[in-house]
Amino acid sequence: MANWFATGTVSGALVLLSVVCALGLAIGSIPVRGVKFGVAGVLFAGMLFGAVGAHVEDTTVAFLRDFGMTLFVYALGLQVGPGFFASLRRGGLRLNLLASGALIFGAFFAVLLIGVFRVERTAAAGLYVAGFTSTPGLVAAQQRFRGGEGASTPVDLSPQRRRGIELAGLIYAMGYPFGCVAPIFVIMLIRTLFRVNVEDERKALEAQSRRGVSRLAAVSLDMTNMELDGAAIGDIAPLRESGFVVGKVLRGERLDVAKADTRLQLGDVLLVVGPEERLNRARTIFGPESSRDLRGLAGAVQTDRLLVTRRKVLGRQLSQLAFPRRFGVTITRVQRSGIDLAPSAVLSLSFGDTVVVTGPPDGLKQVAEEVGNSTRTLDHPQLVPVFIGIALGVLLGMVSIRLPGLSDGIKLGVAVGPLVAAILLSRLGRLGPLIWFMPNSANFLLREFGLSIFLACIGLSAGKPFCQTFGSGQGLVWIGLAALVATVPMFVVAALARGVLKMNFVTLCGLISGTMTNSPALAYANDLTKSDDASVVYATVYPVSMVMPVLMAQLLALWCA
Numbered sequence: 001m002a003n004w005f006a007t008g009t010v011s012g013a014l015v016l017l018s019v020v021c022a023l024g025l026a027i028g029s030i031p032v033r034g035v036k037f038g039v040a041g042v043l044f045a046g047m048l049f050g051a052v053g054a055h056v057e058d059t060t061v062a063f064l065r066d067f068g069m070t071l072f073v074y075a076l077g078l079q080v081g082p083g084f085f086a087s088l089r090r091g092g093l094r095l096n097l098l099a100s101g102a103l104i105f106g107a108f109f110a111v112l113l114i115g116v117f118r119v120e121r122t123a124a125a126g127l128y129v130a131g132f133t134s135t136p137g138l139v140a141a142q143q144r145f146r147g148g149e150g151a152s153t154p155v156d157l158s159p160q161r162r163r164g165i166e167l168a169g170l171i172y173a174m175g176y177p178f179g180c181v182a183p184i185f186v187i188m189l190i191r192t193l194f195r196v197n198v199e200d201e202r203k204a205l206e207a208q209s210r211r212g213v214s215r216l217a218a219v220s221l222d223m224t225n226m227e228l229d230g231a232a233i234g235d236i237a238p239l240r241e242s243g244f245v246v247g248k249v250l251r252g253e254r255l256d257v258a259k260a261d262t263r264l265q266l267g268d269v270l271l272v273v274g275p276e277e278r279l280n281r282a283r284t285i286f287g288p289e290s291s292r293d294l295r296g297l298a299g300a301v302q303t304d305r306l307l308v309t310r311r312k313v314l315g316r317q318l319s320q321l322a323f324p325r326r327f328g329v330t331i332t333r334v335q336r337s338g339i340d341l342a343p344s345a346v347l348s349l350s351f352g353d354t355v356v357v358t359g360p361p362d363g364l365k366q367v368a369e370e371v372g373n374s375t376r377t378l379d380h381p382q383l384v385p386v387f388i389g390i391a392l393g394v395l396l397g398m399v400s401i402r403l404p405g406l407s408d409g410i411k412l413g414v415a416v417g418p419l420v421a422a423i424l425l426s427r428l429g430r431l432g433p434l435i436w437f438m439p440n441s442a443n444f445l446l447r448e449f450g451l452s453i454f455l456a457c458i459g460l461s462a463g464k465p466f467c468q469t470f471g472s473g474q475g476l477v478w479i480g481l482a483a484l485v486a487t488v489p490m491f492v493v494a495a496l497a498r499g500v501l502k503m504n505f506v507t508l509c510g511l512i513s514g515t516m517t518n519s520p521a522l523a524y525a526n527d528l529t530k531s532d533d534a535s536v537v538y539a540t541v542y543p544v545s546m547v548m549p550v551l552m553a554q555l556l557a558l559w560c561a
Helices: 010-028 038-051 058-086 092-117 121-131 135-145 159-193 198-212 237-242 276-285 323-327 361-371 375-379 383-398 413-428 440-472 474-499 505-515 519-529 533-560
Strands: 216-222 245-251 254-257 269-275 302-307 330-336 339-341 354-359 400-403 406-411
Touching: 010 038, 010 058, 010 440, 038 159, 038 440, 058 135, 058 383, 058 413, 058 440, 058 533, 092 121, 092 474, 092 505, 092 533, 121 135, 121 159, 121 474, 121 533, 135 159, 135 413, 135 440, 135 533, 159 440, 159 474, 159 505, 159 519, 159 533, 198 505, 198 519, 198 533, 216 276, 237 276, 245 354, 269 276, 302 361, 323 330, 323 354, 323 361, 354 361, 383 413, 413 533, 474 505, 505 519, 505 533, 519 533
Parallel strands: none
Antiparallel strands: 216 269, 245 254, 245 269, 302 354, 330 339, 330 354, 400 406
């Protein structure tokens, strides 16, 4: 079989890559002590085939490797792009600074280990991406060793660069299992050293969250304020300033939806929705609480989640849409790429946003029609922007960036150019008829497909060198050093966050698993804390934790080369 795969035919290459990917994904789905390697199993399967002599012709494997890499990083950029900027706001800034600190410290720590243990400096990038289990970092490091110019073949490179490419893949494969369990070990170590009572930490975080969030409540009030008799709801300044919305008006036995031009009369019963802690202010504006509770009437006020899929509202600010004035509906939350955004007046809607709205059924129906709320539109991939975005990303990667001390400058290459382009385009959201949005299912398929091809090519190339390195005993050294990179930087930052900044343990668990982009660690944290709050922190730092290793791995590769 190995000889048949070595014929250099396109058919043979496709069959080999398909078999490697299928076997690797099957291996990755097998849990080992509760940890699954996922798509990384393709790397191990490729190394297995490479060790027995199967290979693909150099030019073909170079093209497939970089093609898979381009698909992966572009889809990744579209995934993390919207949340990348949103996660830096408010409380997320401190969390992202801590995550960035751990990732930057990890790069310096890898360099320190190189000096202390006197191993070849070309291993620094490999130690870093292995310790942080960063596949995008591996992509970027190997591309940097190739000069960032795309599908460069080993024969064009210096021996040091070829060694860097080889070691990055080898050490990544050897250290990956330890990188997967390191965040769990750090969580356990922090809990033991600081004698954490998990139940107390969870209750403290819940109490803090309740203090920081304005809950919406509804109350029925009798309109007894003579000054407002005959006033239009939209003209009542104290109502707007306090953040209240009048949802329904009961006049006699007739119940109507409140609108901006609805004029109030003495004796009306109003259903007012607003922040719970400010309801006394609503009583001051209108009058006392009514004996006729409009909340008990069927459909008086409801909450719904609507998808933004209509081009007409894209890029428009919430103040321009004026849902409270036009439909009596208030937006309580906007979710974008897993990040909750405060519904401020200047917030603009993007394709794929989820808006959480509260108001009367008629008003909710009108808002749904205006924003689209079409799952069919959301699930339909926009292919033209995909190809345009990839082309722009590859062109961006070809631009030479001049830096002090580097006569030739550096190029982002196909490892980073499409990633940067996707992040920026997803931030832009829309340009004319082009919408840079990809449904989650399509994004996952494109991302995993590209990554599988890339890892299969890397594994096939690294199979024989892996056996030689591991057999010589040097492999144990790489494993030990990668384990240190996976543990020490994250532990130092976590201990600082807990000991000095007094960070809540539940939040800290999310920070640790998010910084390492480690879903098994997140699952462990959720099970340990009996809370989903760690998942919120994980989502907050995830975009930065995906992008930062790409930059640091490139700098390490540049230092090595």
